[in-house]
Amino acid sequence: MAHSVVIIGSGFGGIGMAIRLREAGVHDVVVLEKAGGLGGTWRDNTYPGAACDVPSHLYSFSFERKTDWTRRFPPQPEILDYLWHCARKYGVLDKIRFGTEVTEARFDEDAALWRVSTTTGELDARVLVSACGQLNRPALPPIEGRESFAGTSFHSSRWDHGTDLRGKRVALVGTGASAIQIVPEIAKEAAELRLFQRSAPYVIDKPDRPYRAWEKAVLRTVPGAYALSRARIYAMFESRALGFVKYPKLMGLMEKGFRKHLEEQVADPALRGQLVPGYRMGCKRILLSDTYYPALGRPNVDLITDPIERVTPSGIATAREHYDVDVIVYATGFQSTDFLSPMKIVGRDGRELNEAWRDGAQAHLGITVSGFPNLFLLYGPYTNLGHNSIIYMLESQFRYVLGCVEALRRHGLDWIDVKPDVQDAFTREMRERMRATVWEAGCQSWYMTEDGKVVNNWPGFTFAYRNATRRPDPRHFTVRRATAR
Structure with missing residues (x-):
């Protein structure tokens, strides 16, 4: 017996999609999760200082408001607890099969089913939803000798909590979103911290603080207070899209704020000079922190900007010096453009997705891929953001997928498949619009494929994406009715 819907992944996308399907009356849903617990990136990233850079009230489902967040920017444990709460409250926890990794999914056109192979067995699905996300597979740098290191080494998203860093000589490779949260924490206990920087990030003020008891009370009891807070944050963040996707020159205003922040927090002119990026603001992810720059000024912290040449059994070597260390932490990001x-x-017709995507990932609205009927992607290509909450984008995608599932049921369809010309037109539009964005201002970022195509980000306003995904357009699909078998 085939399941109505099989979802791969139990992060925000998978849990939210399962909840929305249940509310729509689709109860035969299975969520496949390779790990032993739900949460996706918020389960995996347990490094010291892990937190979100989107405010709490916006980094949560619109249908499950949480008025007692402890801080304005939510820490990792609290986000993970929130996801567990949602799964339990909405009755989808028992839909999850933990410890079940998908190895292959093959569409059986005659039966109109997805044959899904996993590490624990086989199952069939009428509809297959990928909620794997973009930031789930660690990227380790191809540095010569990396495997030769005799000490402890690990990626930031696979933090080794059994390693005590107190009094240790620690090397941290990378200065991205994870690194700027890790540095202030381990600088407090490591004897020496060597931070290896390939390119300086833009780091701006993070107005974080605990919520006061009276603020939580107002949010809990005053009608409209929570909605107003969420709307205010959304509008503030959404306005930044003008600089990212419409008028990149406006990023100059944010850059002035960055320089002011840097000057206030870093007194040493030489160190400050090393922390000024050599690319336009916004081309790479803009980071938020009030503790990163002060941590770099600590006497036990050393910022190293010379390129790494190799890793040795005892440490890391640049062209000019060798650094003996006990532990190496790679905060080097993820394989973000290899979506599935x-x-x-x-x-x-036996077509593999890797072959279909040999020139870069493509999906109409980031959700449907031509030639792969009844397959829907959440947080797929062209749906990442540089300025707002991905939860808002996911909720837009939930509604679109529900519309497709309902169309299958209402019209008695075996499958729907987005037309290739529709997908091609969307991809051309995205690539054309992308040229005007700050993401194509000349830097190399995790938004890009190896050949320089930005395939992760949405080049527009989030409300425009919500409008585009309001309902599936029947004219965009070829279909096969159940009577055709």
Whole structure:
């Protein structure tokens, strides 16, 4: 017996999609999760200082408001607790099969089913939803000798909590979003911290603080207070899209704020000079922190800007010096443009998704892929953001997928498949619009494929995406009715 919907992944996308399907009356849903617990990136990233850079009230589902967040920017444990709460409250926890990794999904056109192979067995689905996210597979740098290191080494998203860093000589490779949260924490206990920087990030003020008891009381008891807070934050963040996607020159205003922040927090002119990026603000992810720059000024912290040449059994070598260390932490990001890897996805006529995406990932509205009927992606290509909450984008996608699932049921369809010309037109539009954005201002970022295509980000306002995904357009799809078998 085939399941109505099988969802891969139990992060915000998978849990939210399962909840929305249940509320729509679709109860035969299975969520496949390779790990032993739900949460996606918020389960995996347990490094010291892990937190979100989107305010709490916006980094949560609109249908499940939480008025007792402890801080304006939520810490990792609290976000993970929130996801567990949502899964329990809305009755989807028992839909999750933990410890079940998908290895292959193959579309059986005759039966109009997805045949899904996992590490624990086989199952069939009428509809397959990928909620794997973009930031789930760690990227380790191809540095010579990396495997030769005799000490402890690990990626930031696979933090080794059994390693005590107190009094240790620690090397941290990378200065991205994870690193700026890690540095202030481990600088407090490590004897020496060597931070290896390839390119300086833009780091701006993070107005974080605990919520006061009276603020929580107002949010809990005053009608409209929470909605107003959420709307205010949304409008403030959404306005930044003008600089990212419409008028990149406006980023100059934010850059002035960055320079002011840097000057206030870093007194040493030489160190300050090393922390000024050599690319336009916004081209790479803008980071938020009030503790990163002060941590770099500590006497036990050393910022190293010379390129790493190799890793040795005892440490890290640049062209000019060798640094003996006890622990190496790689805060080097994720394989963000390989959306469904390492799964093998096979659609109509035996076509593999990796082959279909050899020139870069493509999906109409970031959700449907031509030649792969009844397959829907959450947080797929062209749906990441540089300025607002991805939860807002996910909720737009939930509604679109629900519309497709309802169309299958209402019209007695075996499958729907987005037309190739529709997908091609969307991809051309995205690539054309992307040229005007700050993300194509000349830097290399995790938004890009190896050949320089930005395939992760949405080049527009989030409300425009919500409007575009309000309902599926029947003219965009080819269909097969159940009577055709």
